[in-house]
Amino acid sequence: MRKGLVWLGAFVLSAALAQAEVRIGVTLSATGPAASLGIPEKNTLLLIEAGRLDRMPKGVKVRFFILDDGTDPTAAVKNTQKLIQENRVHLIIGGTTSPNSLAMIDAVAEAGVPFISLAAAKAIVSPVDEKRYWVFKTPQTDELMSQAVVQDMVARGFKTVAYLGFNTAYGEGWAREFEKAAKAAGLRVVASERYSPKDTSVTGQVLKILSRRPDAVLIGAAGTPAVLPQRTLVEKGYKGQIYQTHGVANPAFLKVGGRFVEGTLLPAGPILVAAQLPDAFPSKRVALTYIAAYEAEHGVGSYSTFGGHAYDAWLIARSAIERALGAADPGDLAAFRKALRDAIEGTQGVVGTHGVFNLSPTDHLGLKFEDAAVIVRVKDGKWVLERSFR
Amino acid sequence: MDPLIFGFLLSDGLISGALYALVALALVLVFAVTRVILIPMGEWVVFAPLTQAVLLEGRLPGTVWLSAGLLLVWAVLDRRRGRTPLLLALAAALVVAAGYLGLAVPALAPLVAILVVLPLGPANFRLFFEPLPGATVLVYLILAVGLHFVYKGLGLAFFGPEQFGLPALLPGEASVFGLPVPRQGVLMVVAAGALMAALYLFFARSLFGKALRAAAVNRIGARLSGISVREAGRVAFLLATGIGALAGVLVAPLSNASYEMGFLLGLKGFVAAIVAGLSSYPLAVAGGVLVGVLESFSSFFASAYKEAIVFALLLPVLAWRSVSSLALEEEE
Numbered sequence: 001m002r003k004g005l006v007w008l009g010a011f012v013l014s015a016a017l018a019q020a021e022v023r024i025g026v027t028l029s030a031t032g033p034a035a036s037l038g039i040p041e042k043n044t045l046l047l048i049e050a051g052r053l054d055r056m057p058k059g060v061k062v063r064f065f066i067l068d069d070g071t072d073p074t075a076a077v078k079n080t081q082k083l084i085q086e087n088r089v090h091l092i093i094g095g096t097t098s099p100n101s102l103a104m105i106d107a108v109a110e111a112g113v114p115f116i117s118l119a120a121a122k123a124i125v126s127p128v129d130e131k132r133y134w135v136f137k138t139p140q141t142d143e144l145m146s147q148a149v150v151q152d153m154v155a156r157g158f159k160t161v162a163y164l165g166f167n168t169a170y171g172e173g174w175a176r177e178f179e180k181a182a183k184a185a186g187l188r189v190v191a192s193e194r195y196s197p198k199d200t201s202v203t204g205q206v207l208k209i210l211s212r213r214p215d216a217v218l219i220g221a222a223g224t225p226a227v228l229p230q231r232t233l234v235e236k237g238y239k240g241q242i243y244q245t246h247g248v249a250n251p252a253f254l255k256v257g258g259r260f261v262e263g264t265l266l267p268a269g270p271i272l273v274a275a276q277l278p279d280a281f282p283s284k285r286v287a288l289t290y291i292a293a294y295e296a297e298h299g300v301g302s303y304s305t306f307g308g309h310a311y312d313a314w315l316i317a318r319s320a321i322e323r324a325l326g327a328a329d330p331g332d333l334a335a336f337r338k339a340l341r342d343a344i345e346g347t348q349g350v351v352g353t354h355g356v357f358n359l360s361p362t363d364h365l366g367l368k369f370e371d372a373a374v375i376v377r378v379k380d381g382k383w384v385l386e387r388s389f390r
Numbered sequence: 391m392d393p394l395i396f397g398f399l400l401s402d403g404l405i406s407g408a409l410y411a412l413v414a415l416a417l418v419l420v421f422a423v424t425r426v427i428l429i430p431m432g433e434w435v436v437f438a439p440l441t442q443a444v445l446l447e448g449r450l451p452g453t454v455w456l457s458a459g460l461l462l463v464w465a466v467l468d469r470r471r472g473r474t475p476l477l478l479a480l481a482a483a484l485v486v487a488a489g490y491l492g493l494a495v496p497a498l499a500p501l502v503a504i505l506v507v508l509p510l511g512p513a514n515f516r517l518f519f520e521p522l523p524g525a526t527v528l529v530y531l532i533l534a535v536g537l538h539f540v541y542k543g544l545g546l547a548f549f550g551p552e553q554f555g556l557p558a559l560l561p562g563e564a565s566v567f568g569l570p571v572p573r574q575g576v577l578m579v580v581a582a583g584a585l586m587a588a589l590y591l592f593f594a595r596s597l598f599g600k601a602l603r604a605a606a607v608n609r610i611g612a613r614l615s616g617i618s619v620r621e622a623g624r625v626a627f628l629l630a631t632g633i634g635a636l637a638g639v640l641v642a643p644l645s646n647a648s649y650e651m652g653f654l655l656g657l658k659g660f661v662a663a664i665v666a667g668l669s670s671y672p673l674a675v676a677g678g679v680l681v682g683v684l685e686s687f688s689s690f691f692a693s694a695y696k697e698a699i700v701f702a703l704l705l706p707v708l709a710w711r712s713v714s715s716l717a718l719e720e721e722e
Contacts, residue, residue, distance in 0.1 A: 032551065035550070036551060036552065167694060167697075194694040195689070195693060196696075196697065197650070198650050198653075199645075200406065200409075200641065200644070201405075202689070203686065204399055204686050204689030204691075205689050205690070208693070211395060223553075225553060227555070228645050236398075258555065
């Protein structure tokens, strides 16, 4: 009898404790080909969990469950289901790559769990339909970044442009958005070529582009495989301006690219050149605070734009958790998940490292172009702010 | 298309073609002697330049320990064979010593890289294929596919997901028929030609080469004449890894190298080997050049369909081979 009472007491106590707990499930690509994106994201969330980056939401304990999906969409979906069913999380953050995030949409929509994606593709949150009702994201879309590239090209008086990109979801997404934006701005796209990230030669594509004599070439690629087309263009004597995308904004690209990538222009989130931004730039202070905390743990020069996306996701989540606590009780799983979703959608004026987030029922990203994109030049092996659009 | 572009595409195709031809030669050699379709070949090709790149960064690559470890396992397996285990342990020590030498003298890194990758072939043959003598081609193929996945995973673990840039062994450009071509590309083609000539001499003139050919043509007959088929298999694997590693070190400075590139290289070499019916060395070389040139021109005319065009080459070749060749199955 007495033993039973103790058990009952323990049960009531644990239920009371569980009420004051919000669980965040995370699945990231900390290994596999996208590891250079997933690792800074993971490090950032670990810093938040340890309370060294930001304060916790008031009146509640936050628990993280961080899993690795090895850059495999199937594993990302499995992780998502595990987090929802076993860990009974209220919110999911993650999906480092676009294929992973897109694959996770069905699982979160079915279970009714809000999901903040850390991947680029516009298709993750647009259009906001029955499923994407639950899905949000923090990184700039290829559409937004294309706009930055095209505006810069027009400002420099370029008339003809060529595109050379990955034959993957990333490259095709950029091809679609860039060519649409370029046509709208009166630029002529004289060549649109594809290559595989695993290719050992892109001479054919580059020769075709050279034969059309474009004023500028945009390379739609991510990470170190973006070096080969630029290197071939330079070796074959191309004298025009070369653009890259924000997918190359990591130190490995500069290291492998060396002299071949000098003078490249690329669109990027403002955090990449945070210290060089004018003081009036809204995200400057948040970005510098983040960078200082990250570098204190992982060394000078270790921060990347990708960790910034994870931090932005957390900032949106923290503010939403605080507002959702008034509407529902975390002990009631379904109700709190719904309340949290509504609170995320109602996010207004949250200043992150990549811009200011103002979400709405039709916009689940909520970044404004002028605040979220700058043009950066590679100069002496460093990122240098070329211009902002404010 | 103006002649300049034609020339550039042709030279690019010939350089890639030389690489595919070498891979195809290695695949044909291994298949003829052991009936193994060596899928992990592509991984071994990129392991060599990646090993070199990591050495140049001042770290000891994981391949050093892998090679030495496999040699030691081999030594344990053959512990009852007189001096063999001792020699194998010595080879393992040599590989580790070479690794440290490559760290100390960066100029030797390409050579060290080839030396480090070299034992992978024969050691894998001894550990995985030799215990299954006389298995069907399908069993060997499944085993090879498994090894491919293992080596791909190891590649990621050893070298990471990023690409590496490598310095050219011969920097600068040479003028070939008035066309500027990277010296490294010329080196690649010349080395491939020299290697093929050496292989021809080896098979036509040396006793060892003749024994290999005998083992390829008729294994039972070869064994009756006192040729060890196991020995022949090990030598075939050793030659294949050597050819692959050399090709990898020569071609990598022309682009960049990453662990992911191997499979596609191996597959294109395989297409070339299929053109040769997995049996003819001269046809394998022709197939490699054909694949390289086709790839280069299709990347100019229809870059989005390049891969599809290269692999679609298999269809007419297979159709032609199945119609033209008599059904000659080797009786075992």
